[in-house]
Amino acid sequence: DQQVKQNSPSLSVQEGRISILNCDYTNSMFDYFLWYKKYPAEGPTFLISISSIKDKNEDGRFTVFLNKSAKHLSLHIVPSQPGDSAVYFCAATGGTGGGADGLTFGKGTHLIIQP
Amino acid sequence: NAGVMQNPRHLVRRRGQEARLRCSPMKGHSHVYWYRQLPEEGLKFMVYLQKENIIDESGMPKERFSAEFPKEGPSILRIQQVVRGDSAAYFCASSPRTGNTEAFFGQGTRLTVV
Numbered sequence: 673d674q675q676v677k678q679n680s681p682s683l684s685v686q687e688g689r690i691s692i693l694n695c696d697y698t699n700s701m702f703d704y705f706l707w708y709k710k711y712p713a714e715g716p717t718f719l720i721s722i723s724s725i726k727d728k729n730e731d732g733r734f735t736v737f738l739n740k741s742a743k744h745l746s747l748h749i750v751p752s753q754p755g756d757s758a759v760y761f762c763a764a765t766g767g768t769g770g771g772a773d774g775l776t777f778g779k780g781t782h783l784i785i786q787p
Numbered sequence: 788n789a790g791v792m793q794n795p796r797h798l799v800r801r802r803g804q805e806a807r808l809r810c811s812p813m814k815g816h817s818h819v820y821w822y823r824q825l826p827e828e829g830l831k832f833m834v835y836l837q838k839e840n841i842i843d844e845s846g847m848p849k850e851r852f853s854a855e856f857p858k859e860g861p862s863i864l865r866i867q868q869v870v871r872g873d874s875a876a877y878f879c880a881s882s883p884r885t886g887n888t889e890a891f892f893g894q895g896t897r898l899t900v901v
Contacts, residue, residue: 775822775890
């Protein structure tokens with residue numbers, strides 16, 4: 673059973689526009705959420721995170737929004753740049769799905785920034 | 788400060804052989820996690836270790852897979868008698884402490900079983 677779901681396998685956005693990547697979770701014990709970015713043949717790199725006590729966290733062009741009641745989070749990238757083209761993984765921790773303190777990952781969304 | 792180092796980057800094994808994947812965590816990190824990524828899938832948690840202890844191995848297949856993180860040296864993920872279905876990218880991550888913190892990933896080992 674998938675505890676972290678990213679329902680869009682891919683997303684295409686024009687350069688300069690806003691990219692919105694979505695993530696849903698089912699485990700109400702999750703209390704910390706992270707976004708990772710992954711290029712081909714490389715390991716995931718940490719992008720931004722949010723604790724369940726907040727509903728928004730911003731870092732430069734990246735903002736993560738958390739809606740606890742809907743068990744939904746989203747990553748906004750604005751403006752989108754060609755270097756943002758990558759696979760984005762949503763991850764969560766605090767529940768029992770990923771081990772004591774491990775991360776439970778979604779399947780990823782492949783973001784493609786069109787020139 | 789070197790990042791998480793995994794080796795080898797690529798490993799080819801014939802069915803029935805053993806695969807050993809190594810992971811050196813970042814300096815100062817005592818928590819290591821192994822994840823597997825099958826084609827078209829996200830990263831799946833396998834095992835969480837601290838020095839000389841397996842904390843959680845709930846994601847490890849029951850047979851043929853084992854992991855260790857000795858007092859000295861890298862963490863090792865060992866797969867005995869590999870089968871084609873073991874072909875995947877195996878990622879190691881480390882973190883400095885438990886709880887809410889990001890984990891830092893290595894570049895992964897791509898295992899191909901032929």
